Amino acid sequence: MLADAFVVVLYRTQDLVNIAGAIRAMMNMGLRRLRLVSPAEFDDWRIKGIAHGAESVLARTELFDSLPDALADAVHVVGTTARRRTAAYVWQHPREAAPALLELAAAGRGPVALLFGPEDVGLTNDELDRCDRVLTVPADPRHSSLNLAQAVLIIGYELWLAAGAPEKPLPRPRRTAPPATSEELGLLFQDVEATLETVDFFKARNQAAVLRTLRALARRARLDSRESKLLRAIAIEVRKFLRRREVK
Known part of the structure; x- marks a missing residue:
């Protein structure tokens, strides 16, 4: 029209x-x-x-x-x-x-x-x-x-x-992995904590408060399983690198 x-x-x-x-x-x-x-x-x-x-x-x-x-x-x-x-x-x-x-x-x-x-x-x-x-x-x-x-x-x-013109639906995210499970998030936080301890991150910080903030951040991000595993792999590789360099 x-x-x-x-x-x-x-x-x-x-x-x-x-x-x-x-x-x-x-x-x-x-x-x-x-x-x-x-x-x-x-x-x-x-x-x-x-x-x-x-x-x-x-x-x-x-x-x-x-x-x-x-x-x-x-x-x-x-x-x-x-x-x-x-x-x-x-x-x-x-x-x-x-x-x-x-x-x-x-x-x-x-x-x-x-x-x-x-x-x-x-x-x-x-x-x-x-x-x-x-x-x-x-x-x-x-x-x-x-x-x-x-x-x-x-x-x-x-x-x-x-005029009520048809609106094209916005494309859905390409995400195909399911949401991260409680177990996967627990393993992620465990490895992140271990890596932060390796680099003495908690030397001048409240460890419990830092970890609580990181958990809240991860949950707000609504990580999927693939993302959770990727972040965990990064934390693990950092510790491996430091061991190879005999930093810890």
């Missing part, structure tokens, strides 16, 4: 690199329709070199000379800005607005336009007056201005989530 029901409108974009970045963000979030209004530069060959795989968006990109023409068929226009104005617009955060925007898009009466202004000044009040609602992304007030691609990505992401 996102691919056809929403159209991203970039108004007077100054840098071709930002157009490419916005296209990449669109592709990440399932948006495919782009309209450019009076961009300072447009070169689809260069954009393809910057935004890998941009062909599907570029093939549908439309160029306009005026903002009214670019928004003419939109049933709902969503403006974006980094700062709230005194004008009485309908202000929302992207997450709050996403369900309603999807409902409007699902009606199929026309595209929902997502309007982004020039990089340096954003949309003016006159341009925001054309919008049915205005989105602002909550951010650190000291650095609240996002670059164009970031803004497109965040709004697209909220729409993607609200």
Whole structure:
């Protein structure tokens, strides 16, 4: 639904690199329709070199000379800005607005336009007056201005989530060994203690407290059988090495 029901409108974009970045963000979030209004530069060959795989968006990109023409068929226009104005617009955060925007898009009466202004000044009040609602992304007030691609990505992401896009399950750890048994952990602690005694580690430390801490650490790590045996083998090899060197 996102691919056809929403159209991203970039108004007077100054840098071709930002157009490419916005296209990449669109592709990440399932948006495919782009309209450019009076961009300072447009070169689809260069954009393809910057935004890998941009062909599907570029093939549908439309160029306009005026903002009214670019928004003419939109049933709902969503403006974006980094700062709230005194004008009485309908202000929302992207997450709050996403369900309603999807409902409007699902009606199929026309595209929902997502309007982004020039990089340096954003949309003016006159341009925001054309919008049915205005989105602002909550951010650190000291650095609240996002670059164009970031803004497109965040709004697209909220729409993607609200649309119930399938999430790929995270890969499971490759761990195949079973958890370390109590006996295996006991043998590990026994050999670690013996090795620490060999190097006089407890000479100036409380032996019981150190071993208690090591046991707690190992249990928090939830060692598997293979890991427990590996650590035990390290402790044993250290003692063997010291004996060969006649250190102890």
